Amino acid sequence: MSPLRGIALKLTSVVLFVIMSAIVKFTSAEVPTGEAVFFRSFFALPVIVGWLLLRGDMKAGLYVASPMSHFLRGIVGSGAMAFNFAALGLLPLPEVTALGYAAPPLTVIFAAVLLGETVRLFRISAVLIGLLGVLVIMVPLLTVSEVSTAVLWGIGCVMSSAVLRALVQIHIRRMVQTEQTSAIVFYFSLTTTLLSLLTVPFGWVMPEPVTLMMLIAAGLIGGVAQICLTSAYKGAEAALLAPFDYASILFAILIGYLVFAEVPTVLMLVGSAIVVASGIAIILRERALGLKRFKARPGMTPQG
Template sequence: MSQASLAILLKLGSVVLFVVMAALIKATATDVPAGEAVFFRSFFALWVIVAWLLWRRELRTGLKTQDPLGHLWRGLIGVTAMGLAFTGLGLLPLPEVTAIGFAAPLLTVIFGAIFLGEVVRRFRLSAVALGLLGVLVILWPRLTFDDLGTGAAMGVGVVLLSSVFRALAQIQIRRLAKVEETSAIVFYFSLTATVFSLATVPFGWVMPEPGQAAMLIIAGLIGGVAQILLTSAYRFGEAGLLAPFDYASILFATAIGYVVFGDVPTGWMLVGTLIVIAAGCLIIWRERQLGLERGRARKAGLTPQG
């Protein structure tokens, strides 16, 4: 098996597991507060990640950090995004939460320009605008007067806000990646998310029933394995090769949503999702083309134009 094929399999494995994890969280969302679900997700994932680092003999690397404050910020932003997403899972169908979440990579492009000074030209801005139009199409049925003020409208709001924080988390990860090892970024996120989630105890944690506790524990373990698969995928394959496979999550979310929860995707959601995926693929294609142009420019001794 080639490295590219292995990378794709690992990426698809992580996508499937993250969707299964979300389904388990959704199954407990009516009874278990989002902050408590974040704790289970982070705490049990932490032990999987520690075991993985021990197996790879990278625990010392994972514990070593040059930017502890950067990890704290990444943890705070990430745990906020996770808590909002878990809240949304209790209010909206799984496929809809997944589809709205596709706004995060689009917002990352915008935030990269604002906070990192990345150059974003008209092509990518046009693709981002197209993607955000797709998100609006997905949301359109929820924007009627009948839905305003309902749990569904609140779900839309928290999932959109979650996408904003996910995009900000990606910006912080880019900053950390300049000085920190991947193993340290993965380890300290699970650690800080576990600690920050404990701050939600005063807001009404509950004693989950045995079945619910089992689902939450499994969700945490699956989340840890999914994170490892995702990290390993990018070790064997380039980001441009693997990024499009993120959109496979909508297929798995739709299937699980229909079979397990009886969620039937609407025409608006399907059309909007296709628009968002098209926009995302255009951005990925453009990034790949720019990468090839930069490579040719370096070989020719020229200055790439980005």
């Protein structure tokens, strides 16, 4: 596979994940967060299984060396997804996408604290600039005449999701030393499906037919997006593909405007540009340092 095909698959996954997020946002007024997580995870499973069967990789691809590591990845990742989905129901799609970019700077911090990784001035500066960009994005949300409780909850949810995603990135960095990427992808969907069922007592609903079809589509699209993402890393270096994650803000702004009539503020755009520049600087620096964190990326999703 050529690098250009890898880039094309990466961009396809980015677009599909944004579309999936838009569907979750569209259904959020009717469907509880836990139920949305269930549909996203459960209906991704047949897509992933079909992909493994086509590759003839079902047995080897699902081999597990450390079941507990998959379980922990599922717990933290499902929390990240739940917080992200909750935020989609409370904040505009571009803001949720942009604030989610806090995860890479936080990953650098956690790598230093949890893994003892040396972080020098360049990356410390990039992290601080990225977090400054996050604050800039928050300004329009927090400076309106009356800040609603929903907005505060939304900010709290998306930042909680970013923290958990950063922790997942650190955890998967360890997992890829012994676990297959396909196994990480499959067992994440399986674990998240099972964990989401624990929210049934908290008010699941029977969706209207159109909403039900949209939720099923969200799961199928999420599964295809995950396959595209995983396949992309087989054709190009992770450091080459990583910056394309930030293309999601362009599609989020477009879909937010066309579907939800969400007009981005100037400060949101400025803050997003700052965070993107910071993230790309971190990526380039880590590539120069030869860090292996990028090996974790095929097993990641924008939700965790």
